[in-house]
Amino acid sequence: MSTEEKIFNAARIVFQKKGFAGARMQEIADEAGINKAMLHYCFKNKQQLFEAVFMKAFSQLAPQINTIFNSEKSVFEKITQFTHDYISFVIENPFLPQFVIQEMNNNPEFVMSILTHANRPNPDLFISQIEKEIEAGIIKTIKPKQLLLNIFSMTVFPFAAQIMVKGILHLSDLEFNQMMEERKTSIAQEIINSIKK
Amino acid sequence: MSTEEKIFNAARIVFQKKGFAGARMQEIADEAGINKAMLHYCFKNKQQLFEAVFMKAFSQLAPQINTIFNSEKSVFEKITQFTHDYISFVIENPFLPQFVIQEMNNNPEFVMSILTHANRPNPDLFISQIEKEIEAGIIKTIKPKQLLLNIFSMTVFPFAAQIMVKGILHLSDLEFNQMMEERKTSIAQEIINSIKK
């Protein structure tokens, strides 16, 4: 693994655990097992190192959404596939949602610039598809954006609020993961139940 | 308003916007319109000032949950009342959810100590009530904790991820608030639809 990769991975770990403001360059250097000056040799400064990490994280989250939402399937099929695939992905990267949400809140200007970029999540096609299926009488009358928000809420929230959820529901790491495994299939069923005519 | 209140309110604003690590004592002093030394005169240090703010925030969020969940109503009534009241409350305090979640992630040891305290959110009674209504054939077979997680996800997530939601769904502040107003009643309906026999 190249030094740049070592730094990047260390930065990912530290930034995701402590956030931008809480992360220390020295801690990233220690985590990478190299001298602090190397950070500035490979990446200009803290901000740029952070942006590299954040972009990578965001670019892993976003395209999947578009791939699924812009496919040729029905709304129900898309919901089923999205919730399953997305939870599978986030189980492997459990810190990503909270990391992205946190830094969007603390750093809105920088992040909004990302949202105007190319492969940003774009729900427009999915939204108009929902409207069509409502007119066709397949789905109950519901605001498409509300439905979309429900889907994201049910999939993402448990990971974003992981620590609190574990605390309040008295879940061990193992139990939490088992619940998330169940959710891969259960929440699609529940969402579909709530909107099918 | 006493100086202590001015400091507390300023601290609340700055901590909720920037988080513990990102907040600056000088910025809090400026926001309060007083000298920085006064912060240390009224509160011992940054940590203690933060804990005061966090405790207040958490103690506003938690008891409501218990009051509703431990009442004498049916599961459907509780879901209806909880989602409505909770969204109403969070509309008035839109930064609370993200603030609490963020600091729980960045500071788990400190926060877990709060969760063992007295008026922590305690869903035990509500969970056993769900089990009873499942046996009674009122509700479909579902894991109570999954249902609880669904309820929290649908109510809390849109606020926790507010900036991202606005960005992806192209919502102005006004449109976002209108959507949340709708959710006060709509999500209870949708949740109940998805679980009623």
Added chain:
DNA sequence: GTTTGGTTTAACCTTTTGGTTAATAAAGGT
């Protein structure tokens, strides 16, 4: 073997930041 180029480091520098102090102003009791 020596030069040359990119790596890597120890030591250093500068700014920021949380926190303190000592002096001053205001308030209250007698």
Added chain:
DNA sequence: ACCTTTATTAACCAAAAGGTTAAACCAAAC
């Protein structure tokens, strides 16, 4: 009026944190 206590401030301090530099290291090229 005078003293005591409380509130408030400007100036200061020490530690932490981000960033720089100049020298050392090390491989490949000649």
